[in-house]
Amino acid sequence: MAKVAVLGAGSWGTALSIVLADNGHDVRLWTHRAEQAEEINETHRNNKYLDADLPEGIKASSDLEASVKGSEAVVFVVPTKAIREVAKKVDPFLEKEAIVIHATKGIEPKTMKRVSEMLNEELENYEYKEIIVLSGPSHAEEVAQRQPTTVTVSSLQIEHAVRAQNLFFNESFRVYTSNDIVGIELGGALKNIIALGAGVSDGLGYGDNAKAALITRGLAEIARLGTSLGANPLTFLGLPGVGDLIVTCTSVHSRNWRAGNLLGKGDKLEAVLEQMGMVVEGVRTTEAAYELARRQNIEMPIVDAIHQLLFEKRDAAEIVQQLMTRTKREEMDDFASILRKDQGK
Numbered sequence: 001m002a003k004v005a006v007l008g009a010g011s012w013g014t015a016l017s018i019v020l021a022d023n024g025h026d027v028r029l030w031t032h033r034a035e036q037a038e039e040i041n042e043t044h045r046n047n048k049y050l051d052a053d054l055p056e057g058i059k060a061s062s063d064l065e066a067s068v069k070g071s072e073a074v075v076f077v078v079p080t081k082a083i084r085e086v087a088k089k090v091d092p093f094l095e096k097e098a099i100v101i102h103a104t105k106g107i108e109p110k111t112m113k114r115v116s117e118m119l120n121e122e123l124e125n126y127e128y129k130e131i132i133v134l135s136g137p138s139h140a141e142e143v144a145q146r147q148p149t150t151v152t153v154s155s156l157q158i159e160h161a162v163r164a165q166n167l168f169f170n171e172s173f174r175v176y177t178s179n180d181i182v183g184i185e186l187g188g189a190l191k192n193i194i195a196l197g198a199g200v201s202d203g204l205g206y207g208d209n210a211k212a213a214l215i216t217r218g219l220a221e222i223a224r225l226g227t228s229l230g231a232n233p234l235t236f237l238g239l240p241g242v243g244d245l246i247v248t249c250t251s252v253h254s255r256n257w258r259a260g261n262l263l264g265k266g267d268k269l270e271a272v273l274e275q276m277g278m279v280v281e282g283v284r285t286t287e288a289a290y291e292l293a294r295r296q297n298i299e300m301p302i303v304d305a306i307h308q309l310l311f312e313k314r315d316a317a318e319i320v321q322q323l324m325t326r327t328k329r330e331e332m333d334d335f336a337s338i339l340r341k342d343q344g345k
């Protein structure tokens with residue numbers, strides 16, 4: 001069994017630590033707050049973030065060097081905005097034999113970089129092709145209860161993805177592999193924007209028809225942008241694509257859905273984020289996707305609408321009206337263009 005360092009003691013870092021400890025691994029759950037490490041080690045719980053008893057195999061620590069030293073795998077699970085800071089801090093201690101995995105879902109505003117690209121820039125000894133992402137429809141709350149969950153791990157070097165698959169795979173946590181890291185990271189990050197929209201729709205009092213429309217047309221936007229950036233269009237029909245989109249748009253566990261729901265009910269963004277107390281990745285990813293869509297010259301009306309709501313202080317009901325009254329068009333236009341692109345036409 002391996003020593004594994006999990007960097008980030010929020011809800012997802014804690015849930016992934018449970019999976020690893022269930023598999024018999026010796027888990028170091030690193031937090032930047034010493035008092036949180038003490039609390040976890042004394043109570044075997046991480047109450048602020050997850051309602052679960054933690055297995056004995058998890059030891060929390062605020063000592064980064066001790067956490068990663070001798071680890072066979074290092075798993076980054078801090079929010080996107082903290083990735084560079086934590087990667088810079090951990091770089092001097094990383095041993096080349098360790099595989100680097102991340103389970104963070106976001107795109108960096110301004111640089112428009114995916115998390116694996118940010119890690120590649122910050123970690124001296126790792127090549128881009130070695131970095132692994134873990135993503136899929138997986139709310140921490142259900143993983144902690146060992147409810148059946150499926151995710152995908154991806155790396156350009158498939159043997160790295162297989163090592164991650166072996167590390168996490170168990171009877172309630174089924175892990176697939178893929179080499180489409182671009183599609184998998186984009187699917188996981190962009191669905192958060194659509195989940196904000198699904199929450200807004202519910203907050204406004206709209207029903208299942210509206211939500212199904214958002215999910216379906218949201219998937220078309222994600223696939224259009226993703227394909228323009230080199231992703232395999234089929235990835236968006238998989239777990240880290242439509243799978244994660246469904247779970248995030250329809251679950252009360254989703255922080256993005258919950259934040260959107262409060263916005264739809266009329267609360268202000270700053271108040272909503274303060275109230276959440278956990279990361280709502282879709283907000284910063286909206287900034288990045290809005291710019292990416294312009295750079296790639298891709299039409300993304302739902303992303304534009306969420307951008308207007310979050311950053312241009314537009315009224316939610318007005319934005320829905322604007323989406324509904326866009327120019328008439330043929331439904332499968334976007335898919336036809338994705339297929340043509342995939343076939344090199």
Ligand SMILES: NC(=O)C1=CN([C@@H]2O[C@H](COP(=O)(O)OP(=O)(O)OC[C@H]3O[C@@H](n4cnc5c(N)ncnc54)[C@H](OP(=O)(O)O)[C@@H]3O)[C@@H](O)[C@H]2O)C=CC1
Nearest residue numbers: 009010011012013032077078079082104105139140278279
């Ligand atoms: N929750 C889930 O079900 C899932 C989440 N994800 C993704 O995982 C990532 C992490 O999310 P999640 O765990 O839910 O977020 P949470 O908000 O639950 O926790 C974030 C954690 O990161 C810590 N943190 C924040 N900034 C820093 C920093 N600069 N240095 C060190 N630690 C820091 C926080 O510390 P502090 O307590 O001090 O604020 C906290 O422990 C996100 O990208 C999310 O999209 C992916 C799949 C499922």
Ligand SMILES: O=C(CO)COP(=O)(O)O
Nearest residue numbers: 136137138139254255256
């Ligand atoms: O990515 C997730 C589930 O797969 C978690 O989504 P939220 O961050 O919206 O809770």
